[in-house]
Structures are given as C-alpha cells and as structure tokens.
Amino acid sequence: SKMTVKAVKMPCTAPNVYTKVPDGGWGWTVAFAFFFVEALTYGIIKSFGVFFNDLMESFDETNSRISWIISICVFVQSFTAPLSTVLSNRFGHRFVVMAGGVLVSTGMVTASFARGVVDMYVTIGVISGLGYCLSFLPTVTILSQYFDKRRSLVTAVASTGECFAVFSFAPAITALKEQIGWRYSLLSVGVLQLSIVICGSLLRPIIIKEQEEEVKVQPPEEPTETKYMLENEQTRTSIESIDSGVEITTSPSNVPGKTKAEPKSEEPKEHVQMLVEKDSTPPEPKTKLLDFSVMRDCSFICYAFFGLFATLGFFAPSLYIIPLSLSLGISKDHSAYILSAMAIAEVFGRISAGWVLNKKPIRKVYIELICVVLLSVALVAFPFASEFWGLMTCSVFFGFMLGTVAGTHIPLLAEDDVVGIEKMSSAAGVYVFIQSLAGLAGPPLAGVLVDTTQNYSSAFYSCAAGMVLGALFLSLVRPCKAGLCQRQQQHPQEESPAEVAPDLPEDFIEMDIGKAEHPGKGCEST
Numbered sequence: 001s002k003m004t005v006k007a008v009k010m011p012c013t014a015p016n017v018y019t020k021v022p023d024g025g026w027g028w029t030v031a032f033a034f035f036f037v038e039a040l041t042y043g044i045i046k047s048f049g050v051f052f053n054d055l056m057e058s059f060d061e062t063n064s065r066i067s068w069i070i071s072i073c074v075f076v077q078s079f080t081a082p083l084s085t086v087l088s089n090r091f092g093h094r095f096v097v098m099a100g101g102v103l104v105s106t107g108m109v110t111a112s113f114a115r116g117v118v119d120m121y122v123t124i125g126v127i128s129g130l131g132y133c134l135s136f137l138p139t140v141t142i143l144s145q146y147f148d149k150r151r152s153l154v155t156a157v158a159s160t161g162e163c164f165a166v167f168s169f170a171p172a173i174t175a176l177k178e179q180i181g182w183r184y185s186l187l188s189v190g191v192l193q194l195s196i197v198i199c200g201s202l203l204r205p206i207i208i209k210e211q212e213e214e215v216k217v218q219p220p221e222e223p224t225e226t227k228y229m230l231e232n233e234q235t236r237t238s239i240e241s242i243d244s245g246v247e248i249t250t251s252p253s254n255v256p257g258k259t260k261a262e263p264k265s266e267e268p269k270e271h272v273q274m275l276v277e278k279d280s281t282p283p284e285p286k287t288k289l290l291d292f293s294v295m296r297d298c299s300f301i302c303y304a305f306f307g308l309f310a311t312l313g314f315f316a317p318s319l320y321i322i323p324l325s326l327s328l329g330i331s332k333d334h335s336a337y338i339l340s341a342m343a344i345a346e347v348f349g350r351i352s353a354g355w356v357l358n359k360k361p362i363r364k365v366y367i368e369l370i371c372v373v374l375l376s377v378a379l380v381a382f383p384f385a386s387e388f389w390g391l392m393t394c395s396v397f398f399g400f401m402l403g404t405v406a407g408t409h410i411p412l413l414a415e416d417d418v419v420g421i422e423k424m425s426s427a428a429g430v431y432v433f434i435q436s437l438a439g440l441a442g443p444p445l446a447g448v449l450v451d452t453t454q455n456y457s458s459a460f461y462s463c464a465a466g467m468v469l470g471a472l473f474l475s476l477v478r479p480c481k482a483g484l485c486q487r488q489q490q491h492p493q494e495e496s497p498a499e500v501a502p503d504l505p506e507d508f509i510e511m512d513i514g515k516a517e518h519p520g521k522g523c524e525s526t
Contacts (some may be wrong), residue, residue, distance in 0.1 A: 014345030017207045019278040021377050025402060026204050027146030031154050037097070037139045040193045041104070041132045044163020045070060046343075050173050050336065053323070054182040059117045063323070066117065070319060071443040072125030077133040077232035078311075078436030084137045085161075085429030087291040092152065093138040094203045100134025101196025103127055112183045135196050137432060138203070141425050144414050145206050148421075151411060152364070156354025163399075166318070174336045178192050182461030275360040293425045299481035300419050304434045305473040307409060310372060311438035312445075312466025313379055314406060317398060317459075318342070321391075326457040330482035338392055342399035349403020357408060364408075365417045365478050370469040371404035378402075379464035383457030438466065 048070055055066050086097045107128030112119050140155070147154050168187075176185045294300045321342065325335040353371065357364050378398035410428060411418055419427040446459035477492040 005254055012123060016432065019208055020208065021146070021148040022206075023147050025146070026206075027154070029144050029145070029176055029202050030146055030204070033202040034139045034143050034155075035197055036157040036199050037135055038159050038161035039165035040101075040196050040199075041136045042162040043169060044108075045073065045132070046162065046166050046512055047169040047173060047339075049319045049322050049339070050170055051182055051186070051256070051328075052175070052319065055117070055120070055175065057215050058182070061117050062447070067319065067443040067447035069117070069124055072121050073129040073132065073441055074309065074311075074443075075440030076129030076435050077136075078432045078434075078472045079440075080133045081128055081137055081432035081436070082429040085132050085425055087134070088138040088141065088281040089425065092193075092205055094200055094205070096134050096138050096371075097200030098197045100131045100136075100138075101194060101200055104135060104196060105131075105190050105194040107131060108193055109187055109232060110190075110287055112187035112190065129330075132198075133432075135200070137428060139199070140410055141428055141457075142206070144204055144411055144421065144424055146173065146211030150358065151414065152357035152408065153354040155411040156350045156357070156407045160347045160350050160403075162406075163343045163346040163403065167340045170339045170343070174332065175401050294419050294423055296428055297419060297475045300413075300431075302473045302476040303413070303418050304431050304482055306372075306470045306477070307431055307435045308470070309473065310409070310440040310464045310470030311435045312444075313463035315374065317379065317382070317402075317463060318397050320446065320450070320456055320459050321395060323387075324382070325391055328386065328388075328389070328391065329454055334388055335470040338395050341392055343394040344393040344404075345399030346403035346406070348514060349400035350407035352400075352465045353401075353404035362414060363417070363478065364415055365474070366403065368408060368412060369474050371401055372467060372474055375401040376464050376471060378414045379460050379467060381462040417478055418438050442466070 052063075052066055055061065055069075059066075084096060084100075092232070092333055107123045107126075110127070111120055111123035114123060140159075143158065144154060149483070172187055173189070176188065180188075318339070321339055322332075322335045325338055326332070330338075353367075356362070356367060375398070378394065378401050381394045381397065382391075386396050413427045413431060414421045414424045442463070446462055449458035449462055450456055452458075
C-alpha cells in the first residue's frame, strides 16, 4: 500500500511507475517527441546533400573531402553510443537528450561561419555528431520501454519524422539558399535544431514494478511460505541479539515434531512487509551503466555485423542522389524533387514495415532479411537509370525499402531473437558503436570511387556490396539464437538437486531434503 501511495503522489518530473508495460499512456508523448528528434537529427543529415555543390565551390574541394564532413559526423554519432548509454543510465534520458540538442545546435550554427572544410570537420563532424548521438539513441531506447505489443508499429510511425524532414527540408533549403545563401541557410537550420531541447524535456522515465507487486500478493495466499519466512526472521533476530545479552529463543515450529504450529495472525504481515522492503531496495545500486555481456551472445554479434555492413548503404545514396541527377543533366529543382520523392516513399516503407512486424505470430528477423535483400536490389538499379523518370523510379523503390530497414533495425534489438528488452539499452549502445566504423568509411569510400572512376554509379555499387554482406550476417542471427537456446535447455537437465537446494531457507533445508531422500523411514519406524 505504501508503494501505491508513492506512485500516485509522484511529481511530474519523477518516473512513471507501472505494474506492466503500458503500451500507451505517456508513451504517446514520447513517440511525439521521437518524431521531431528524428526529423532534426537524421532528417538534417540526409538533407545535407543540398549543400554539397556549394561547399565544393566555396572551399574548392573534391567530393571525397566534402564527404568527410558527414562521415565524421556519423562516425562520432555511432562511436559515442556507449557514452550515451552510460550517461542515460547515470543522469536519465531527459537530461542527456536536452544536452545533445544544445550540442547539435551549437555545432551547426558555428559551421555557418567556417573558413574551410577542416572547420566543418570539427563543428558538424565532432560537435554536432556528438549531439546527434546524445539526442537520438536515448529517445529510441525509452520509446521501446513504453511499448510492447505495439512497439514495432509505433516506432516505425514515429521514425517517419526523418522522412518528412527530408521531404520538406530539401526543397525549402534549396529555395532558401537562393535567397540568403548557404551560410545563412545553415545558420537557420542550427537554430531550428535547438527544438531538440524541448523534445528532450518530454522524455519521462518509466519504471516497471511488476515483480514487487507479486511478492506482496503471494504471502497471504500461501501460509506455508509465510510461516517459513517468519521463522527465518525470528531466528535471525534471536541470533543477532546474542551480543546484547538478550535471551535466545527458538520458534516452536522449528522443532521437527511441531511443524504444523501456526504463527500469530498479526506478526506475519509485519515480517513479510519487512522482508519485501529489504529485498526490494538492494538491487537498485547494482544497475550496470553499460552491460558488455551482450558481446558473448552469438546472435547479437551476427546482428552487429549486419549493422556494420548495412550502414554502408544507408547514407551514401542520399548524399549522392543529387550529384548523380545533375550529372545526368537534370535541373536542380527536379533533383530536389527526386530526393523528396525518396523521403515520401520511405514514410510508406516505415509504416508498412511496422504494420507487418506488429502481426503475430511472425519471425521479425526473417522479414527484416527480405527487406535487406530487396534494398540491395534497389541500390544495384541506380546505375541503370539514365533520365529523370528512371532515376525517380529507382529513388522511390530505394526509399520504400530503406524505410523498412532503417525504421526497424535498432528497435529489433528488443526482440528475443536478438537480445531482448532487458538488455536493449546496453545492446543499442554497443550496436551503434560497431556501426561507427562503417559510418566513417562509407561516404569517403564512395567519394574516392567517384573521384577515381569519374562516375557516380560506383558509389551505389559499393553500397550494394555492403548491403549484401549485411544480409548474409542477418541470416545467421536466428540460427545462432536457436543453438544458444538449445544449449541453455540442456544445462538445467544436467544440474543435480543439490545445486537447487541453497535457494531454500536455511532453518529447514536439511530436514526437508532428508525427508525427500528417505520417504519411507517414518513409515517403517511406526
């Protein structure tokens, strides 16, 4: 009853306490915040391609050197993912996201005054990249904790903020550049990204108290278990009082001949309540800031390698679709429309994937694998486009398939086929950290291929190769998890009863085990 009162009287800044995953409630507000965080983080990163030609002309740099801006940004964003997890577990998701919003805005505003590409590496690459990590990862993590049955669908719909941002930002920034130039346009984007602070303030933590509620309900229904807990408490109290000179007393129910003695009606409740309070408080300080035990899970390792190689195909197409269209003789306005069409198709892809993955029973890892294979086909199709409508068709197909993968690959960590919701926070940090290598190498590798071959098609081929390798590792996730589960099921059968015995109360363990081993002795003696 005390815990119920505390849950009702909690202030608005304290965590939401539920007995089970709410699948709604304040989670809808968190989903609303995640929508705008996606728009102001990944939406801006994918729309950055509209600045490519302006930066090349202003700084007189090549494709590969300009590509390093986004490359460093994505690398820092992914590399600092464990730091984001540690800070979120230590200070809370709300504070970390708000601090990330300040860093994102600071880096982008400072970049508008850059004198060279190296300044861009520091401002957008390092400062904004760190802010992107602190803003995005804690938001998607806490959103997964608010939903269970609707997790896939809600996460997919909320992640469409990135697509709407690309759809709206690409034409808007292009038109804004013609009026005030690329520097003031970049400054305006930085000021807009300060809204992440408001979104972070809406992230209210969540606590599930289901196990403690069950402990409180069970004792009245099982008098035998209550009796043993009472006896253990009385025994410990009497033994601890030896030093103070208090007389030692032994409960009559501890005597083998009087095992049916019943305790008083008022004492069990007090002792049970004392035991519940003692047992419920110690685990809290033992919470790990970052759990690297997921690295021993073969299924997670395969899934991490999938993310490593698949990341090669996430960002490069969005960065090079406009330069590719311009090289084919398509105007700037029509090139921006192609990028917007890709974003619209990605919206439908994310919603479709969330709807399909929300169906049960369904093996979500296999659905993800099919989407990754089709995404590889979409990347291979780009070099065969030679005019506006061909490129538009490829972009729509790629955008749809990208939405099915990009909106689900991180929330899929919460599924039992990978690591489960209990280790979601640490697994997401380690997973995104591993992705950082591909985020750093992907765009520059594509830029080097473009500079070497003088053909933008090579960038899309390199992305397709990485996506195929990712599909190969993704296909191994479920077999590894199935093999691990089989090994875990074999271990309990090999365990002897003596290994389970220490869980029983100390004051009657030998007597009960003796009865179990020699059930017939009592009958023979009589």
